[in-house]
Amino acid sequence: MGLEIHDVTKSFGDKLAVDHLSVSVPRGSIYGFLGPNGAGKTTTIRMVMSILFPDSGSIRLFDCEEAMTSKDRLGYLPEEKGLYKKMRAKELIAYFGRLKGMSRVNANEQAVKMLEQFGLGHVIDSRCDSLSKGMGQKVQIIATLLHKPDLVILDEPFSGLDPINVEVVRDIILQLKRSGKTVIFSTHIMEQAEQICDYLLLMNKGKKVLNGSLADVKQAASDTISLEYEGDGSTCLQNLPGVVRINDMGKAAELSLAHDADPQQILQQLVNQIIIRRFSVNTPSLHEIFVRAIGEAD
Amino acid sequence: MYRALLVAQREFLENIRTKGFWLSILMMPIMLLLIGIVPILVSSTREPQIFTVIDKSGWLLPAVMLELNLNDVSQYLKAPVQDDRRTPLDKIKPSLASLDEQGLTTVARAVINPAALLPDTLPLEIRNFFRTHRLEISDWWVGLATADKAKLDPRISHNFFRFEDVDGRDVGVLNQAVQDNELFAYFVIGETPRDDSDGFRFVSNNLTDRELLNWFNRGATKVVRAERLKAENIENDIAEWINTPPDFESRQIGDGGEEEQVDSTDIVRQWAPVVFVYLLWISVLINTQMLLTNTIEEKSNKLVEVLLSSISPIVLMGGKIVGIALTGLTIIGSWLLMALAFFFFLPQLLGIELPFDITSVAVDPWFLGSFFVYFLLGYLLYAAILVGLGSVCNNLKEAQNLMLPVQLVQMLPILLMVPIGRDPNGTLAQVLSYIPPLTPFVMMNRAAGPPSGMEYLTTTLLLVVSIVAALWFAAKIFRIGILLTGKPPGFLQILRWLRTPVTDRTVMAINPEIPTVTQIESSHHER
Numbered sequence: 001m002g003l004e005i006h007d008v009t010k011s012f013g014d015k016l017a018v019d020h021l022s023v024s025v026p027r028g029s030i031y032g033f034l035g036p037n038g039a040g041k042t043t044t045i046r047m048v049m050s051i052l053f054p055d056s057g058s059i060r061l062f063d064c065e066e067a068m069t070s071k072d073r074l075g076y077l078p079e080e081k082g083l084y085k086k087m088r089a090k091e092l093i094a095y096f097g098r099l100k101g102m103s104r105v106n107a108n109e110q111a112v113k114m115l116e117q118f119g120l121g122h123v124i125d126s127r128c129d130s131l132s133k134g135m136g137q138k139v140q141i142i143a144t145l146l147h148k149p150d151l152v153i154l155d156e157p158f159s160g161l162d163p164i165n166v167e168v169v170r171d172i173i174l175q176l177k178r179s180g181k182t183v184i185f186s187t188h189i190m191e192q193a194e195q196i197c198d199y200l201l202l203m204n205k206g207k208k209v210l211n212g213s214l215a216d217v218k219q220a221a222s223d224t225i226s227l228e229y230e231g232d233g234s235t236c237l238q239n240l241p242g243v244v245r246i247n248d249m250g251k252a253a254e255l256s257l258a259h260d261a262d263p264q265q266i267l268q269q270l271v272n273q274i275i276i277r278r279f280s281v282n283t284p285s286l287h288e289i290f291v292r293a294i295g296e297a298d
Numbered sequence: 299m300y301r302a303l304l305v306a307q308r309e310f311l312e313n314i315r316t317k318g319f320w321l322s323i324l325m326m327p328i329m330l331l332l333i334g335i336v337p338i339l340v341s342s343t344r345e346p347q348i349f350t351v352i353d354k355s356g357w358l359l360p361a362v363m364l365e366l367n368l369n370d371v372s373q374y375l376k377a378p379v380q381d382d383r384r385t386p387l388d389k390i391k392p393s394l395a396s397l398d399e400q401g402l403t404t405v406a407r408a409v410i411n412p413a414a415l416l417p418d419t420l421p422l423e424i425r426n427f428f429r430t431h432r433l434e435i436s437d438w439w440v441g442l443a444t445a446d447k448a449k450l451d452p453r454i455s456h457n458f459f460r461f462e463d464v465d466g467r468d469v470g471v472l473n474q475a476v477q478d479n480e481l482f483a484y485f486v487i488g489e490t491p492r493d494d495s496d497g498f499r500f501v502s503n504n505l506t507d508r509e510l511l512n513w514f515n516r517g518a519t520k521v522v523r524a525e526r527l528k529a530e531n532i533e534n535d536i537a538e539w540i541n542t543p544p545d546f547e548s549r550q551i552g553d554g555g556e557e558e559q560v561d562s563t564d565i566v567r568q569w570a571p572v573v574f575v576y577l578l579w580i581s582v583l584i585n586t587q588m589l590l591t592n593t594i595e596e597k598s599n600k601l602v603e604v605l606l607s608s609i610s611p612i613v614l615m616g617g618k619i620v621g622i623a624l625t626g627l628t629i630i631g632s633w634l635l636m637a638l639a640f641f642f643f644l645p646q647l648l649g650i651e652l653p654f655d656i657t658s659v660a661v662d663p664w665f666l667g668s669f670f671v672y673f674l675l676g677y678l679l680y681a682a683i684l685v686g687l688g689s690v691c692n693n694l695k696e697a698q699n700l701m702l703p704v705q706l707v708q709m710l711p712i713l714l715m716v717p718i719g720r721d722p723n724g725t726l727a728q729v730l731s732y733i734p735p736l737t738p739f740v741m742m743n744r745a746a747g748p749p750s751g752m753e754y755l756t757t758t759l760l761l762v763v764s765i766v767a768a769l770w771f772a773a774k775i776f777r778i779g780i781l782l783t784g785k786p787p788g789f790l791q792i793l794r795w796l797r798t799p800v801t802d803r804t805v806m807a808i809n810p811e812i813p814t815v816t817q818i819e820s821s822h823h824e825r
Contacts, residue, residue: 049607051781076607082599086312098304099608143604 001063002027002151002182003048008057010043017043019206020057025184025199027150030177032193033186034290035203041186042079044203045153048184049076062150072101075149079156079186081140085129089115092128093143100147107146114142134165141172152176154185158192170196190287202290209293214286221289224282225255225263231274240266245292256292301609305617306624313588313625322584326633330640346448346457347482347510350464350472354489354497358521363461364410365517370447370454371406371439372399377451385450386435390427397421412436459510476503483510491518492525570662571745572719574669577633578742579711581673585626586680589618590697593688593780602780611777615689619681619769626677627670634666668745675761676738680708682768689779690786700786711739722747731757734764771796 242261
């Protein structure tokens with residue numbers, strides 16, 4: 001296992017930030033920590049980084065007892081990103097590398113190499129306050145990755161990036177996975193997670209709501225029916241077999257189905273009572289799955 | 299430990315790239331140059347003040363002008379020989395140097411008036427010289443233009459005051475001239491100066507510059523006094539003897555318990571610590587301020603979280619304090635080198651001899667040693683306070699509010715500098731030495747005393763204990779404060795943090811999603 005969070009609880013005063021959370025992150029996977037703002041993602045990540053410490057429960061990294069001793073094998077890009085404005089790009093990157101235990105020579109060499117790899121060869125000696133936002137973000141990512149960490153934690157890596165840089169960062173994450181690293185990243189934008197995650201953890205109010213591989217999560221979620229109709233749907237939409245939730249908008253409706261529901265049977269029942277303009281059975285998007293899951297949890 | 303040094307190194311390298319660092323370094327030569335150059339600039343750009351005199355007595359003015367002229371000639375006689383401006387008296391300048399004021403006045407009289415007698419008390423060389431060159435000398439002096447007289451020595455009065463004859467002009471015209479700034483001032487001498495000061499006036503629109511008045515008054519006093527003595531048949535010598543005050547010679551007890559003469563170096567030595575205190579105060583202030591600014595910058599830049607993912611808050615804090623201490627030592631080291639260069643080499647270069655041996659005071663190992671030790675101790679104490687304070691603030695403005703009480707304490711050493719320097723081993727000085735935030739400054743202030751070894755030991759011990767305690771408290775505040783966002787905590791709240799134990803772990807910190815101070819506290823409480 002890359003990371004094993006076992007029954008971790010963390011509270012700030014009377015506010016429970018993380019509530020009995022258990023997650024296993026396999027090595028070499030991309031793991032998405034998802035959830036609305038205030039769900040406890042950042043607190044969980046800070047505990048993994050040993051910036052905060054759990055009130056109870058344990059966190060094991062790379063099968064070591066003490067997370068503290070593995071700090072140098074971690075790379076962390078916090079949600080709020082900053083640079084030393086007056087430092088030059090190469091210096092800054094090398095400094096963070098050395099804080100992770102790299103030698104001076106090695107850190108400098110790697111910094112130049114990675115800057116060039118990321119297409120920033122022309123700003124090696126530029127001061128950080130002269131970099132554009134995208135360049136600054138890349139510099140921070142390089143600083144996070146310079147010491148070749150085995151586990152990379154990216155807190156909201158896409159926030160504030162333009163579409164081109166979103167592509168760049170996504171490629172970096174995929175590249176990390178290909179080279180056998182474990183990546184955890186948090187986001188509240190589900191589409192991004194759906195595109196690249198192997199595993200997902202959905203949190204809400206400090207609790208685990210959904211957890212598993214992307215395929216499992218999607219499979220576990222039942223289908224929905226989108227419907228456009230004419231006539232009085234108010235009564236006939238009720239009492240349909242296998243429908244667990246209805247969102248009726250008068251001329252259109254969204255029906256959430258139970259696992260064993262038969263769309264065929266529902267259609268038959270409906271055609272007798274209203275005029276069907278459109279009828280489609282959809283596999284839900286991650287977004288829908290999560291909105292539903294959080295709705296149910298509430 | 300290694301990583302703390304990395305933090306220190308980065309801090310140092312970043313600071314020496316700032317403008318503030320180089321301004322601090324340049325402050326010393328600029329200050330020294332100002333001290334050296336400004337007085338020269340002021341006197342060289344100053345125009346002589348033009349004045350005139352209405353003499354109703356008919357006799358006082360010429361007598362006063364003669365008296366003032368004698369002063370100028372004496373001044374010239376004392377002045378060193380100028381190679382580019384030869385004068386007839388250059389040959390006997392060396393023997394003139396041995397004369398006292400009275401002797402000089404006698405010679406001066408002979409320069410102005412070829413008929414004046416030279417008494418036997420004067421050295422033979424001077425008398426012989428005057429016997430053969432008397433006329434040549436007086437011709438030279440009488441023929442010398444006022445402007446040229448002024449050039450003989452910068453202290454000659456023609457450089458400052460110029461007399462303009464106004465025979466026949468009435469008061470109304472003079473008042474107008476004063477009003478129009480054509481005339482700096484005019485004097486009116488009454489009809490009976492020997493008896494009283496009736497009708498004596500000094501008319502000017504400048505109320506602050508009394509130099510002209512004092513200078514003219516000194517000449518007038520001398521003349522009038524001589525006239526009054528003559529009228530009462532009192533011998534000049536007797537009058538002078540009556541006027542001579544009793545004179546206490548300053549002595550001090552040397553190391554061997556013997557009385558010693560006090561020379562100017564001793565007086566400089568006595569006051570030298572004041573200069574060191576001032577430098578100490580500035581350096582501590584500059585460097586702790588730097589630490590505060592850097593801490594807040596790191597916090598508001600959101601860099602702290604990245605740093606804390608690699609190192610513990612205690613390592614971060616330690617590294618910062620050490621890095622800025624190095625910056626401070628670099629600054630004061632460079633000041634010292636420049637001051638030495640200024641006092642050692644500049645006088646040699648310009649061929650000036652300082653009136654006292656400043657270098658022996660400036661490089662006194664006791665003063666220098668105390669200075670560096672007290673810089674480090676003072677810096678550490680204030681660094682601990684400010685780094686703790688900076689860690690709870692999100693911007694400089696918040697910090698300034700919290701800084702106010704600290705700044706009040708920091709002002710004290712400057713206010714106390716002179717009273718302590720005057721009585722370095724007095725009760726006030728002794729008591730203040732035991733107040734840790736003041737100890738470095740007060741003890742530096744007292745270095746000329748110097749305080750007893752016991753006092754050094756106890757005050758230093760107390761100071762070191764306070765530093766350790768302050769650093770301990772700072773660490774407790776820092777590890778919580780540095781991740782805190784939102785409104786800075788109050789004094790009582792900070793006090794409660796101090797009760798929680800310090801470990802290498804950040805026991806608690808706050809997250810932008812859930813930041814209230816009361817929550818942190820209660821969480822600490824529960825642990």
